[in-house]
Amino acid sequence: MQFRTQIPISKSNSPIDYNSKIFSIGSCFAENMASKFDYFKFQNVTNPFGIIFNPFSIEKLFRRVCEQQQFTEKDVFFYNERWHCFEVHSDLSNSDREELLETLNKISTEAYKGLKETTHIIITYGTSWVYRNMRSDEIVANCHKxxxxxxxxxxxxxxxxxxxxxxxxxxIQNLNPKINFIFTVSPVRHIKDGFTENQLSKSHLFTALHKTINYQSTPLNYFPSYEIMMDELRDYRFYAEDMLHPNQIAIDYIWKLFSESYISETSFSTMKEVDEIQKSLRHRSFNPESEQHQKFLEKLQQKINTLSQKLPNIKF
Incomplete structure (x- = not known):
């Protein structure tokens, strides 16, 4: 007997493997998935400008990066003893204006170079709600309090x-025509906007995204992370304490479905090796000086060396 409905997910025709270079951008759920890529030692760059929720701001950042538009003094402002930029997350804010501009332009340059070599880009949209600065009449990515x-x-x-x-x-295609796109809508509900408003926001994202995918000449992939959370995991035991964000069990489950559809089966054995090494590295011995533990460390190092020789990109 089947006690729940399962979301059908098509397998990718261009799956990710250990030679792939992944670029992820978007909401906090993008970071949840990126942490999995990092754990399994895939080549992954995530949110170089910090967490960005809305499609307007994501497009603006890609335009700046792909057209190599430099950040200048007019793009930053001083507030609460720090310099900020409305286009990026507050994690990048700095007490020194020149340092902030230097950091932003360095990130932009590296993102430009990285996108040219990227094989897979994952874009996670979080909300359709945006905030417009009334002084500049510009939509911002972050209000910086x-x-x-x-x-x-x-x-x-x-x-x-x-x-x-x-x-x-x-x-992105003008910069890198061979790139593979994976789109998703974040399963995190933005209840601060209101329950009805959150559903309206997500529905706008779904409609726009599927309209784009259906009329695009080149194939675009859609991963149903929101649908999995709302349907397959429709129980509050799969939520964090705030009852809004998916907890680790939910993240692990969504990752499992993602990996089964978007990661090459030939990579599974390597992922298993990496997982074993990661768990061993986290092991804490009751007696670190014992001969048994020293042999354990020696064997672990041999496993790391063997894997690193096979895949030099993997570093522990």
């Missing part, structure tokens, strides 16, 4: 989102 009265809140319409997604695809 600037007073709410300086922003107006608006819902991106489906046509606008679709255009931003299409622009993002074209910008």
């Amino acid at each position: 600037v007073p709410q009265k300086q922003f107006s809140k608006e819902l991106l319409q489906v046509e606008v989102i679709q255009k931003k997604i299409q622009n993002t695809i074209e910008l």
Whole structure:
């Protein structure tokens, strides 16, 4: 008997393997998946500009990177004793203006070089709600705790989102025509916007994304992380304490489904080896000086050396 419905997921025609170079960008769920790539030692770059939730800001960053537009003094501002940029996450804010600009331009340059070699790009959209700075009339990626009265809140319409997604695809393809796209909608609910408003926001993302995928001449992949969380894992035992974010069990399950569909079967044996090494590295001995533990460390090092010789990109 089947006690739940399972989301059908098509296998990728261009799966990820240990020679692949992955670029991930988007909401905090993008970081959840990226942590799995990091754990299994895939070549992965994630959110170089920090967590970005909306398709408007994601497109703006890709335009800046792909067209090699430098960050300048007009792109940063001083608030609460730190310099910020409305296009990036507050994790990058700095007390020194020149250091911030130098960091942003370095990240942009590295992202440009990285995208040219990237084989798979994973874009995770989180919300259709955006905040517009009333002084500049620009939509921001992050408000940096600037007073709410300086922003107006608006819902991106489906046509606008679709255009931003299409622009993002074209910008990246112009730089790297062979890149494989994987899109998903974050399963994290943005309840601060309201329950109905969150559903409206997600529905705009779904409609725009599927319209783009269906009318695109080149194949685009869609991974149903939101659907898996809402349907297969429709139980609060799969949520973190805030009852909004997926907990580790849910993340592990979604990763399992992702890996079965988007990672090459030839990589599974290597993933198993990496997993065994990672668990061994986390092992804490009751007697670190014992002969038994020294033999354990020696055997572990041999495993690492053997794997590193086979795949030099893997570093522990």
